[in-house]
Amino acid sequence: MGPLDGNAMAGVMHDLLARDMTTMGYKCAGCGRSGVMAEMVVYMSGPGTVGRCRDCDTILLMLTEGHGMYCVDLPGMP
Amino acid sequence: MAVTRGFVGRRTADSSRVPPGQYVTRDFPVLSAGPTPYTPLDAWDFTIRGGVDRPVSWSWTEFQALPHEKFTVDIHCVTKWTKLDMAWSGVSLDTFLDATPTQAAYALAFSDGGYTTNIPLADLRGGRAWVVDEYDGRPLDPEHGGPARLLVPHLYFWKSAKWIRGLDLRAADQPGFWEMFGYHNYGDPWKEQRYYGD
Amino acid sequence: MERAALLRRLTWQTGTVISTTFETPRVKTITLAVPDWRGHRAGQHLDVRLTAPDGYQTERSYSIATAPTDEYLSLTVERLDDGEVSPYLVDELRAGDELEFRGPVGGHFVWDNDFGGPLFLVAGGSGLVPLRSMLRYHRAIGSRVPVRVLCSARSLELLIYREELMEMATYDLVDVSITLTREAPSSWRGYRGRIDPMLLSMAGWAADQMPLTYICGPTAFVETAAAGLVALGYDAARIRTERFGGTGV
Ligand SMILES: Cc1cc2nc3c(=O)[nH]c(=O)nc-3n(C[C@H](O)[C@H](O)[C@H](O)COP(=O)(O)OP(=O)(O)OC[C@H]3O[C@@H](n4cnc5c(N)ncnc54)[C@H](O)[C@@H]3O)c2cc1C
Ligand SMILES: [Zn+2]
Numbered sequence: 001m002g003p004l005d006g007n008a009m010a011g012v013m014h015d016l017l018a019r020d021m022t023t024m025g026y027k028c029a030g031c032g033r034s035g036v037m038a039e040m041v042v043y044m045s046g047p048g049t050v051g052r053c054r055d056c057d058t059i060l061l062m063l064t065e066g067h068g069m070y071c072v073d074l075p076g077m078p
Numbered sequence: 079m080a081v082t083r084g085f086v087g088r089r090t091a092d093s094s095r096v097p098p099g100q101y102v103t104r105d106f107p108v109l110s111a112g113p114t115p116y117t118p119l120d121a122w123d124f125t126i127r128g129g130v131d132r133p134v135s136w137s138w139t140e141f142q143a144l145p146h147e148k149f150t151v152d153i154h155c156v157t158k159w160t161k162l163d164m165a166w167s168g169v170s171l172d173t174f175l176d177a178t179p180t181q182a183a184y185a186l187a188f189s190d191g192g193y194t195t196n197i198p199l200a201d202l203r204g205g206r207a208w209v210v211d212e213y214d215g216r217p218l219d220p221e222h223g224g225p226a227r228l229l230v231p232h233l234y235f236w237k238s239a240k241w242i243r244g245l246d247l248r249a250a251d252q253p254g255f256w257e258m259f260g261y262h263n264y265g266d267p268w269k270e271q272r273y274y275g276d
Numbered sequence: 277m278e279r280a281a282l283l284r285r286l287t288w289q290t291g292t293v294i295s296t297t298f299e300t301p302r303v304k305t306i307t308l309a310v311p312d313w314r315g316h317r318a319g320q321h322l323d324v325r326l327t328a329p330d331g332y333q334t335e336r337s338y339s340i341a342t343a344p345t346d347e348y349l350s351l352t353v354e355r356l357d358d359g360e361v362s363p364y365l366v367d368e369l370r371a372g373d374e375l376e377f378r379g380p381v382g383g384h385f386v387w388d389n390d391f392g393g394p395l396f397l398v399a400g401g402s403g404l405v406p407l408r409s410m411l412r413y414h415r416a417i418g419s420r421v422p423v424r425v426l427c428s429a430r431s432l433e434l435l436i437y438r439e440e441l442m443e444m445a446t447y448d449l450v451d452v453s454i455t456l457t458r459e460a461p462s463s464w465r466g467y468r469g470r471i472d473p474m475l476l477s478m479a480g481w482a483a484d485q486m487p488l489t490y491i492c493g494p495t496a497f498v499e500t501a502a503a504g505l506v507a508l509g510y511d512a513a514r515i516r517t518e519r520f521g522g523t524g525v
Contacts, residue, residue: 002494002495002522003110003113003495003519003521004495004519005518006384007321007382007384007385007518007519008519010337010381010382010383010384011321011322011323011335011378012323014381020381020382020383020384022384023384036384037384038382038384038385038516041113045108045109045157046109046236046256047109047156047157047236047256047261048111048259050111050112052112057112059112062259064256064259064261066261066273066274066276067273071259071260079327079331080376081327081329082327082328082364082373082374082375083373083374084364084368085326085327085328085368086328086329087326087328087332087360
């Protein structure tokens with residue numbers, strides 16, 4: 001199915017970080033684009049959730065879950 | 079846990095062919111971690127490199143000419159679906175590895191789109207792994223990994239890299255894409271090796 | 277690289293279904309009573325979680341269809357034939373049932389009166405749900421922001437909130453355009469065919485009016501609409517999008 005966007009991660013991210021993250025800004029390490037997390041291209045159908053830059057596909061966010069433990073990686077964020 | 083009245087999910091009865099914690103699905107879910115690459119067949123090749131005398135590549139035409147096997151296996155995905163009796167056609171990894179003698183013990187499979195996954199070389203030998211280009215009698219859809227994907231049915235499905243382009247043979251193991259983000263290094267569905275440490 | 281390991285905090289709540297009504301043969305509106313509902317903003321959504329007797333759980337997001345000013349909370353769900361959750365919600369869920377959810381969530385795809393205008397709302401299929409919340413809210417607070425709405429539906433029968441849209445269109449500040457992509461009655465006077473820059477330019481505002489745009493629907497629909505508006509000179513920073521997944525419309 002087509003990818004989603006950062007709005008689809010609002011619930012889990014809010015749950016984990018206790019605030020809305022869709023309006024959080026980012027600057028892409030790959031191409032310099034700046035935007036908010038809601039605009040990321042989000043793939044949720046794999047083992048984990050992958051958030052990528054809308055312009056250059058650089059991975060900005062990885063969210064994985066195992067045994068009720070969540071792991072958030074922000075490889076492309078300042 | 080509050081049960082939702084009348085909800086059973088998209089599943090059928092369990093069977094001895096279903097590993098623990100898995101549910102049977104009838105459809106073939108698309109797993110993706112990135113955009114679907116569309117590599118033209120004349121630009122496609124399959125390369126074995128790394129711990130070999132020199133890298134060996136097969137073009138699409140050469141790959142097509144290799145002996146293909148038709149086989150039916152069950153597939154188990156770490157996202158908890160199991161799909162029974164999936165019919166594939168492809169070339170056994172033995173065919174490629176017999177042509178590339180090596181001392182290496184591990185392989186890092188690499189794909190178009192940048193995806194990687196690590197597998198012990200022993201698991202790719204002995205008729206247990208293939209490069210497949212046909213599912214259910216038809217060329218493999220790009221969204222399911224076409225033109226060709228790795229298929230290692232005895233491990234969780236993320237090890238069956240979509241859009242496969244080759245193997246990097248190594249003396250030492252190196253985690254791939256999901257393995258780096260907390261998924262199990264080996265991924266045996268029967269031992270429920272889902273996450274790091276399982 | 278930053279990495280954080282987090283333990284999930286439990287924030288699931290339960291609502292009780294008060295009623296369910298068909299919008300079209302495949303789409304149902306589910307109205308919930310939620311004790312201690314802490315209110316929402318127009319455009320936000322909930323994550324709904326279903327649990328099978330053997331413990332199997334699955335979650336999906338559904339936009340809130342009602343305005344913050346409405347008495348109840350409603351969701352509107354389109355049934356996908358091969359879906360896992362939407363057929364349950366449309367076919368099985370009934371008044372008196374409990375439904376577990378988390379939310380309201382999302383602070384980006386929301387509308388408030390002080391964001392400026394004029395407003396352009398573009399919906400593909402069930403993408404109309406969060407925009408309907410915005411429209412109802414706009415009306416309820418007596419906003420003076422002018423609104424143009426463009427809805428894409430397969431046919432008139434499959435257009436959700438049909439009557440309500442017609443009623444909204446009688447309001448001076450609200451202009452509603454509808455395009456039918458599969459079949460239109462011979463007497464149809466609205467648009468036909470899929471959205472493209474031409475249709476967007478006719479139904480929307482001129483770029484130099486600095487419209488604020490919300491686009492929602494299947495992923496491919498949202499991409500087409502957003503690219504079309506940028507091509508027409510709309511400021512990308514004033515276009516907010518929400519993708520529901522899937523393809524088509
Ligand atoms: C922020 C957000 C808000 C949403 N709000 C609403 C809403 O208000 N109303 C609503 O009906 N839906 C909404 N959705 C979509 C909803 O979350 C589900 O994806 C949808 O109901 C399908 O779930 P399912 O379990 O029935 O299908 P699944 O079992 O998940 O999928 C079944 C099949 O349908 C395809 N598919 C999945 N989603 C869609 C889609 N949206 N359109 C077309 N095909 C699809 C899949 O690729 C798959 O082939 C929203 C999604 C997001 C991210
Ligand atoms: Zn970028």
